[in-house]
Amino acid sequence: MKEYDDIPGTYVFDAERARQGYPLNRFCMSLMHEDNRKRFKADEAAYGGTFGLSEEQVDAVLSRSWNRMLALGGNVYFMAKLFFTDGRSVQFACAQMAGMTQDAYAQMMSSGGRSPDGNRYKREQSDG
Secondary structure (H helix, E strand, O other): OOHHHHOOOOOOOOHHHHHHHHHHHHHHHHOOOHHHHHHHHHOHHHHHHHHOOOHHHHHHHHOOOHHHHHHOOOOHHHHHHHHHHOOOOHHHHHHHHOOOOHHHHHHHHHOOOOOOOOOOOHHHOOOO
């Protein structure tokens, strides 16, 4: 375990995670092109299967499980191509990742973001 693995709700995109997520991030980047977005929307499972994604990664994409994609090596900057393909904003996706409504997430961010108290290390949380 790396020291930064103790940060709650955070997946550090290091070399190991980059290798794990390469197929997923390559898939997401393909969505920059309109023809690829159309092919993906026509048959999501078939299109995603052409990139060598793991079964877990395919399931995460199909269910739009953003946090699971991060845990499986996804990089939020690449994943944004999928948000936009779905007609969603980064704010919408971040709110889902935080387990909040978009309005609650926007209010939290407008008020200065999440408090660092209890969010610095998992070991400081009562259930972590």
